[in-house]
Amino acid sequence: MPSSFESLTVDAHGLALHARQRNAMGSPAVVFLHGWLDHSHSFDFVAEHLPDSWRLVLLDFRGMGRSAHLPQQANYQFADYLVDVEAVLRATGLESVHLVGHSLGGIVATAYAAARPSRVLGVSLIESLGSTGGPPDNALVRLRGFLEDLERAPNRKRYPNAEAAAVRLRENNPSLPEHAALHLARHGTEPAEGGVIFTFDPAHRRRFGIGYDDAQWLAISSAVTCPVQLLLGSDGFRFDAERMRARIAALRHLRPPLTLPGGHHVHMEQPEAVARALVEFIHPAR
Numbered sequence: 001m002p003s004s005f006e007s008l009t010v011d012a013h014g015l016a017l018h019a020r021q022r023n024a025m026g027s028p029a030v031v032f033l034h035g036w037l038d039h040s041h042s043f044d045f046v047a048e049h050l051p052d053s054w055r056l057v058l059l060d061f062r063g064m065g066r067s068a069h070l071p072q073q074a075n076y077q078f079a080d081y082l083v084d085v086e087a088v089l090r091a092t093g094l095e096s097v098h099l100v101g102h103s104l105g106g107i108v109a110t111a112y113a114a115a116r117p118s119r120v121l122g123v124s125l126i127e128s129l130g131s132t133g134g135p136p137d138n139a140l141v142r143l144r145g146f147l148e149d150l151e152r153a154p155n156r157k158r159y160p161n162a163e164a165a166a167v168r169l170r171e172n173n174p175s176l177p178e179h180a181a182l183h184l185a186r187h188g189t190e191p192a193e194g195g196v197i198f199t200f201d202p203a204h205r206r207r208f209g210i211g212y213d214d215a216q217w218l219a220i221s222s223a224v225t226c227p228v229q230l231l232l233g234s235d236g237f238r239f240d241a242e243r244m245r246a247r248i249a250a251l252r253h254l255r256p257p258l259t260l261p262g263g264h265h266v267h268m269e270q271p272e273a274v275a276r277a278l279v280e281f282i283h284p285a286r
Helices: 040-047 078-092 104-115 138-150 162-172 178-187 214-222 241-250 271-285
Strands: 006-012 015-022 029-033 055-059 097-102 120-126 189-192 195-198 228-233 258-260
Touching: 006 078, 015 040, 015 078, 029 040, 029 078, 029 104, 040 055, 040 097, 040 178, 040 271, 055 078, 078 104, 097 104, 104 120, 104 214, 120 271, 162 178, 162 195, 178 189, 214 241, 228 271, 258 271
Parallel strands: 029 055, 029 097, 097 120, 120 228, 228 258
Antiparallel strands: 006 015, 015 055, 189 195
């Protein structure tokens, strides 16, 4: 990670979020939003290949990375992440930005761009085409699952060291390269009795009580008015062909998607290629 990054504490209505910033006076301003249970360091490899003149802001969502957790009795919901984006823009004094989001971060970026069109100059989506959604009757299944999850006590499993935690990450995501898993584990764990634990709040594993079905998500996506870039891994996550077509079609200002060799964390596997694609997409809008 470049030594020029500085840590910031961001106030999200009383919750302390952690962010990192490089070149506070630079331009263009680009805010990076990481994936579920990841953290801002997932973009370190890409940042190394981006122009020094750019202002980069890398956010840890609430309850992930080095950001504060919610109180034990509270629950995370999707709209909270939009609050986090608002908070980091307010804290950094940024009126308009480019958003880069991986997986969950891309879903947040899309929703935020739809809700705050004047504040988003462009959106780059990495392995991200929206929530799993489904038909409207999934709403009842989701509510029942949410209530069921409340009965499960959060579990923070201990690992002997970061290397063992990295092995666990690869069990959940086999396409994640060893060096990338180790990087995520080293920056995403903290010391605990008998070893290390992941820094994310285990309450994030509970299902949301409210989510978007496919029709709602298509309506949100179609409201995005800024240019959109889509970067996919050749072996990454995919919806079925019909849903993929519908979601791509809903992004009315989408540039031709780019597929790179790699899996769901393609930005960690192909950081130079991803950085080059970001520069080609963002630079003309400066």
